[in-house]
Amino acid sequence: xxxxxxxxxxxxxxxxxxxxxxxxxxxxxxxxxxxxxxxxxxxxxxxxxxxxxxxxxxxxxxxxxxxxxxxxxxxxxxxxxxxxxxxxxxxxxxxxxxxxxxxxxxxxxxxxxxxxxxxxxxxxxxxxxxxxxxxxxxxxxxxxxxxxxxxxxxxxxxxxxxxxxxxxxxxxxxxxxxxxxxxxxxxxxxxxxxxxx
Amino acid sequence: xxxxxxxxxxxxxxxxxxxxxxxxxxxxxxxxxxxxxxxxxxxxxxxxxxxxxxxxxxxxxxxxxxxxxxxxxxxxxxxxxxxxxxxxxxxxxxxxxxxxxxxxxxxxxxxxxxxxxxxxxxxxxxxxxxxxxxxxxxxxxxxxxxxxxxxxxxxxxx
Numbered sequence: 001x002x003x004x005x006x007x008x009x010x011x012x013x014x015x016x017x018x019x020x021x022x023x024x025x026x027x028x029x030x031x032x033x034x035x036x037x038x039x040x041x042x043x044x045x046x047x048x049x050x051x052x053x054x055x056x057x058x059x060x061x062x063x064x065x066x067x068x069x070x071x072x073x074x075x076x077x078x079x080x081x082x083x084x085x086x087x088x089x090x091x092x093x094x095x096x097x098x099x100x101x102x103x104x105x106x107x108x109x110x111x112x113x114x115x116x117x118x119x120x121x122x123x124x125x126x127x128x129x130x131x132x133x134x135x136x137x138x139x140x141x142x143x144x145x146x147x148x149x150x151x152x153x154x155x156x157x158x159x160x161x162x163x164x165x166x167x168x169x170x171x172x173x174x175x176x177x178x179x180x181x182x183x184x185x186x187x188x189x190x191x192x193x194x195x196x197x
Numbered sequence: 198x199x200x201x202x203x204x205x206x207x208x209x210x211x212x213x214x215x216x217x218x219x220x221x222x223x224x225x226x227x228x229x230x231x232x233x234x235x236x237x238x239x240x241x242x243x244x245x246x247x248x249x250x251x252x253x254x255x256x257x258x259x260x261x262x263x264x265x266x267x268x269x270x271x272x273x274x275x276x277x278x279x280x281x282x283x284x285x286x287x288x289x290x291x292x293x294x295x296x297x298x299x300x301x302x303x304x305x306x307x308x309x310x311x312x313x314x315x316x317x318x319x320x321x322x323x324x325x326x327x328x329x330x331x332x333x334x335x336x337x338x339x340x341x342x343x344x345x346x347x348x349x350x351x352x353x354x355x
Contacts, residue, residue: 017213017226017230020230035202077240079202
């Protein structure tokens with residue numbers, strides 16, 4: 001009541017209360033989707049995890065508010081900014097962008113990807129760090145040699161870019177091809193990996 | 198549905214002001230925490246057309262009653278709460294508004310908080326605290342008049 005009319009309550013009280021809420025929600029099993037953002041050489045990445053594991057990574061160009069709204073619809077509306085659940089993956093991303101980590105070791109929740117797209121995502125981590133495969137090679141590896149376009153769609157809709165390395169799929173002529181984070185981000189990741197190999 | 202984070206961002210400040218008015222500054226943060234935890238629990242079942250702020254105030258009202266009852270059960274009740282260190286490290290003068298609010302009868306204090314802080318219509322306040330719409334309107338008016346009389350019109354603007 002010291003704040004009059006529509007003046008906001010002191011932010012530090014609300015920040016502290018938000019932190020308490022996230023901890024209590026986690027403890028009571030009510031934190032269905034925890035999220036945070038991390039800075040990276042390809043921009044601010046949104047990370048979201050369910051109790052099963054990392055469920056979504058999004059680039060800045062993908063509109064984080066829209067991504068959170070989609071998670072509320074597809075997974076659960078119990079979505080909270082709660083960084084603790086994403087500590088491990090944040091640390092691993094830092095190491096990856098510093099060139100000191102070649103693969104990720106965190107639980108993944110792949111529920112946002114099904115069918116052939118899921119088969120493509122399952123194959124991607126087998127492309128070695130610093131290496132690339134063509135869309136046709138990935139189609140063959142995922143069991144449908146003629147589904148080259150579908151591989152492109154699977155990569156474009158990859159819910160876990162960077163961590164599930166769809167950037168390692170390139171055109172057979174050697175050009176980088178499309179990328180959800182933009183062609184610039186794809187080149188940045190491929191250059192990083194060619195140095196760290 | 199809207200991600201719950203947005204609900205906290207949009208309505209957290211008003212709910213905290215309501216809790217401060219109804220249970221006082223010392224218990225307000227517990228009331229806020231319990232309100233939002235309970236809201237998170239039932240949020241997926243909330244009617245998409247519901248008035249979210251009114252829904253949150255309803256939950257806060259119940260939590261405030263729980264807290265008031267728990268406080269009444271504490272073994273030693275004192276006239277004035279002991280001084281506590283300020284959470285933000287800033288020295289603070291005793292706030293005449295809190296003191297005046299604490300002196301109001303429950304229904305007046307609730308009606309003032311729910312109408313003047315949360316903006317609920319008197320009809321909804323009546324459903325929340327019991328009694329008629331007119332009684333809720335009178336309680337809020339009497340509460341405001343009493344606050345003005347206690348702390349003066351300048352400081353008493355809610």
